[in-house]
Amino acid sequence: MTCWATVELAEDGRRGWVNETEICSDQPGGARAAAITRIRGIARQRRRPVLVAATEPDGHRHHFVVTAEGTILKTHQASGLIRDPDAEETPAAYAARACAVCAALQSGQERTGLGLAVRLEKDIARAHGRDHPYRWRALELRAHAVALCGLPSTACELYLGAAKGWAALASPAYQGAARRAYALWFQAGEQQTRALWLGEQLRDVLGLGGDEASSARMAVVHRISELRWG
Incomplete structure (x- = not known):
């Protein structure tokens, strides 16, 4: 899922808009730097590249990409990131x-x-x-x-970490990692305390999946109850 952003710069160079939110600067031309700073913040927060559609003060339009690390690239330089952000x-x-x-x-x-x-x-x-x-x-x-x-229990824990990471990126890859964690938890024959702890982590991660993961989450909740009360 590629992130998009729009940037418009006013003729005076002191004002601009990022995703229609106004930004201002006291310095001539300062709006451009402020806009880039704002876009870098979006890329860092989303942890993925942002494809920017920019409109210059003279009306010229062009595109560029800001990576999650803050690097500015031309679109042809970042084609892989745009095509395959996950x-x-x-x-x-x-x-x-x-x-x-x-x-x-x-x-x-x-x-x-x-x-x-x-x-x-x-x-x-x-x-x-x-x-x-x-x-x-x-x-x-x-x-x-x-x-x-x-080592299904350890593998489950690692997949849970990946699922949480993908969920933070709003990536569809969350589903695959969560499904693998779910399957491995039911395979694991760990002692009760470890199984309960891991089940609670799985329950919470499945909660990030909304309605699509609700049936799996309920199965985990039921199994946790069985482990806790017998």
């Missing part, structure tokens, strides 16, 4: 490493694959931030590796 495609910079994880898992080397997945997720978080879509995809890959290592 990182459904593995970025070229990480494709070989992600393939190495999958190859290890598919060949029965689960522990090796997990180690590779952990390092990949940490490197992506360091490069792009812990709330970036790339990091949530890497966290899901790590959770998948953990599940294949026979």
